Amino acid sequence: MIEFVIADDYDDMSRKAADIISAQIASKPDCVLGLATGSTPVGIYACLAEKYNNGELDFTHITSLNLDEFKGLSHDDKNSYYHYMYRNLFSKVNIDLNRAFVPDGSIENADEACRRYEKNIADTGGIDLQLLGLGHNGHIGFNEPSDVFPKRTHLVNLAESTISANSRFFTYKKDVPKQAYTMGIGNIMESKKILMAVSGTDKADIVRKAFFGDITPNVPASVLQLHPNVTVIGDKAAFSEITDYI
Ligand code: F6R
Numbered sequence: 001m002i003e004f005v006i007a008d009d010y011d012d013m014s015r016k017a018a019d020i021i022s023a024q025i026a027s028k029p030d031c032v033l034g035l036a037t038g039s040t041p042v043g044i045y046a047c048l049a050e051k052y053n054n055g056e057l058d059f060t061h062i063t064s065l066n067l068d069e070f071k072g073l074s075h076d077d078k079n080s081y082y083h084y085m086y087r088n089l090f091s092k093v094n095i096d097l098n099r100a101f102v103p104d105g106s107i108e109n110a111d112e113a114c115r116r117y118e119k120n121i122a123d124t125g126g127i128d129l130q131l132l133g134l135g136h137n138g139h140i141g142f143n144e145p146s147d148v149f150p151k152r153t154h155l156v157n158l159a160e161s162t163i164s165a166n167s168r169f170f171t172y173k174k175d176v177p178k179q180a181y182t183m184g185i186g187n188i189m190e191s192k193k194i195l196m197a198v199s200g201t202d203k204a205d206i207v208r209k210a211f212f213g214d215i216t217p218n219v220p221a222s223v224l225q226l227h228p229n230v231t232v233i234g235d236k237a238a239f240s241e242i243t244d245y246i
Helices: 010-027 042-053 081-088 110-124 160-169 185-190 201-212 220-226
Strands: 002-007 032-035 063-066 068-070 129-132 154-157 179-182 193-198 230-235
Touching: 002 010, 010 032, 010 042, 010 129, 010 193, 010 230, 042 081, 063 081, 063 110, 068 081, 110 154, 110 179, 185 220, 193 220, 201 220, 201 230
Parallel strands: 002 230, 032 063, 032 129, 129 193, 193 230
Antiparallel strands: 068 179, 154 179
C-alpha cells in the first residue's frame, strides 16, 4: 500500500519525514535505518539532529545502512557519501559509528566490496525503515533504469544524467565518479517500511511515472508499487502531476 503525504514545502516535508523516522526510533530504539544521501534528505537530517539536541531522540542503539557510495572514493574523501552522512547526521547525533554502515568505495574489487556490504546488511537482521530519494530518471539508490531489477548490492555504471546531476558537487567534471556501489532493488524491497521524500517541480513527472505508470525496470522506483508499506512525502510541487489521483 502506498500512502501519499502532502507537505506545504521543503521544510514541511523535512519535518514530516523526520517525525516518521522519530516515531520509528521511539517504537524500536534498536531499529535498523536504511539511509539515503542527495539534496532531498539534508533537511530531514537537520530536523533529526535538532530533535536529538532537544533530548527527543536517542541513537545509541540504532544501526544504519546507507544505500550507496561512489566507487573510488574513500570514506574520508569530502565528496564521498560517507562524508556527507558524517557532516549531515553522524557527527550531529550519538550514533555508534561502528554500526553506521556505508559501502566502502575504496575497495577496488567489486565482488569483494559487494560481498562485504551484503554481510553488513545480513548481520543487522534486516532494515526496519528505508529512507529513499527519487532520481529524475526514476532511480532508487543507484539502481539506474535497465532491463532488469538488480537484486543485491552491485557495482553500477552511473547514467549520464546522474553523472551530470552529481557534477554540482565537484570542481572538475573529470573528477565526478562514473561508477558506484549500490544496494539492489531486492535489498530495498526487503525492508519492512519505505519512506520516500520528494521535493520540487522537477520531480513531478517522475513521481507520476513511478507511482501511476507501469511497473518496469526502466523506471526502477515503479517497483515500490508492489511493496506493502510505502509512505511518499512530497511537497505540493513534487505532487503537482498526481493531485487528481491522491
Ligand atoms: C542517494 C541516492 C539517490 C538519490 C537520488 C535523488 O543515496 O540513493 O537515489 O536519492 O538521486 O537525489 P536528490 O535528493 O539529490 O534529488
